[in-house]
Amino acid sequence: MKIQSDLLSKVGKKIQNMEDLAINGAQPAFKQAMHVGRPNIGNRDAFLASVGRILDNQWLTNNGPLVQEFEHRIASFLGVKHCVAMCNGTIALEIAIRALGLSGEVIVPSWTFVATAHALHWQGITPVFADIDPVTHNLDPEAVRRMITPRTSGIIGVHLWGRAAPVDELQAIANEFGLKLMFDAAHAFGSSYNGQFIGGFGACEVFSFHATKSFNTMEGGAVVTNDDELAETMRLMRNFGFNGYDNVIYPGTNGKMIEVCAAMGLANLEGFEETIAANMRHHEAYKQALVGVPNVTLLDYGMVESNSHHYVVLEVGADCKTSRDEIIAALHAENILARKYFWPGCHMMQPYRGLFPHAGLMLPNTIELAERVLVLPSGANISADQIQVVGDVIRVIVYSS
Ligand code: T4K
Numbered sequence: 001m002k003i004q005s006d007l008l009s010k011v012g013k014k015i016q017n018m019e020d021l022a023i024n025g026a027q028p029a030f031k032q033a034m035h036v037g038r039p040n041i042g043n044r045d046a047f048l049a050s051v052g053r054i055l056d057n058q059w060l061t062n063n064g065p066l067v068q069e070f071e072h073r074i075a076s077f078l079g080v081k082h083c084v085a086m087c088n089g090t091i092a093l094e095i096a097i098r099a100l101g102l103s104g105e106v107i108v109p110s111w112t113f114v115a116t117a118h119a120l121h122w123q124g125i126t127p128v129f130a131d132i133d134p135v136t137h138n139l140d141p142e143a144v145r146r147m148i149t150p151r152t153s154g155i156i157g158v159h160l161w162g163r164a165a166p167v168d169e170l171q172a173i174a175n176e177f178g179l180k181l182m183f184d185a186a187h188a189f190g191s192s193y194n195g196q197f198i199g200g201f202g203a204c205e206v207f208s209f210h211a212t213k214s215f216n217t218m219e220g221g222a223v224v225t226n227d228d229e230l231a232e233t234m235r236l237m238r239n240f241g242f243n244g245y246d247n248v249i250y251p252g253t254n255g256k257m258i259e260v261c262a263a264m265g266l267a268n269l270e271g272f273e274e275t276i277a278a279n280m281r282h283h284e285a286y287k288q289a290l291v292g293v294p295n296v297t298l299l300d301y302g303m304v305e306s307n308s309h310h311y312v313v314l315e316v317g318a319d320c321k322t323s324r325d326e327i328i329a330a331l332h333a334e335n336i337l338a339r340k341y342f343w344p345g346c347h348m349m350q351p352y353r354g355l356f357p358h359a360g361l362m363l364p365n366t367i368e369l370a371e372r373v374l375v376l377p378s379g380a381n382i383s384a385d386q387i388q389v390v391g392d393v394i395r396v397i398v399y400s401s
Contacts, residue, residue: 033335035337041380042271087221096204139158218260289392299313
């Protein structure tokens with residue numbers, strides 16, 4: 001045995017050659033899995049105190065005082081008029097889509113989490129997949145234009161990895177063709193576009209506050225908007241369409257955020273700046289750990305716009321002799337659970353694969369990128385030493401070919 005076993009769960013082993021890798025029979029670098037999307041847990045005491053108050057109040061859900069405070073705090077943090085908190089990002093998307101009156105076909109990227117497409121399909125709307133810009137990973141406005149038909153009612157831009165979609169270009173297309181524009185901002189809490197927090201663009205923007213997001217409410221989401229009427233419609237829709245006692249005026253659903261989730265959000269909001277600072281340190285550590293490794297590029301968020309640096313995205317170059325999947329296999333063998341987000345693209349997932357078997361013909365950049373991207377472990381508890389080990393595994397496996 002090369003190193004003491006108690007060290008394995010903390011720091012991992014030295015990895016210098018192929019024979020040091022677990023895929024070649026060596027002991028895994030980590031005893032416990034290193035995850036993508038480890039939850040950030042803010043002020044634990046503040047959260048637990050709020051939970052005590054919730055129990056004392058005997059008000060657990062249905063627009064309780066903490067949800068109201070949460071909505072107020074999020075709206076003022078983002079500089080928008082309304083935040084309508086929801087039970088998760090997917091329901092928030094569904095409600096926003098419905099409240100905007102989208103129908104027929106809506107243009108979305110295939111290169112996103114499948115919830116973006118499902119939120120449309122779930123209510124009988126056809127998601128039409130447009131290709132992305134291979135550099136930004138976001139919708140290519142020209143590709144969006146190509147997918148417009150007489151049935152198109154809207155566009156959902158996704159701010160992938162928290163990097164803003166081409167907001168102005170998409171808005172110009174929406175205006176030209178009389179389409180509604182909204183954004184899936186699930187990754188983009190704390191990101192900016194032209195120096196302004198994401199949240200105020202398009203007709204509305206939808207956040208996910210899932211446990212795996214930079215800012216979480218355990219499960220949760222929200223639609224934020226500057227449109228008073230839209231906000232009011234969504235408030236009614238998330239509560240079955242009730243407008244006062246016994247008076248239902250919409251086919252609503254149950255999209256309510258519960259008090260415990262709002263308490264988690266309030267506790268995490270306190271620590272959000274710290275979370276971003278830690279993410280940025282980790283990002284820098286990954287950058288250093290990968291210095292000189294040929295044909296792999298860490299997605300750089302730059303410093304011009306703000307970004308939570310939550311997703312550590314690695315692109316394997318077309319010239320790299322080691323495939324993305326070989327890198328993933330080597331990492332997984334070490335208990336480093338890197339992910340292939342968002343392979344293979346929504347258009348290759350059911351029901352879309354069956355419904356639109358030829359969608360890929362219009363998605364060359366998506367198909368290419370889906371084979372080359374992986375997301376590396378992150379989260380508050382990851383250490384620089386662990387990141388170095390991840391970098392060493394990638395270095396050795398890339399140099400091996
Ligand atoms: N739009 C976009 C662009 C999205 O990315 C998402 C969600 C949505 C819409 C929908 O929002 P929500 O309805 O989810 O609010 C995860 C998340 O479940 C999902 O929220 C997220 N995007 C997506 C990118 O990632 P999975 O299927 O990869 O989850 P899972 O269970 O494999 O967990 C991911 C990693 O996190 C694992 O390595 C384990 C770790 N983890 C997870 C949880 C829940 C933890 O360490 N602790 C935890 O509590 O989808």
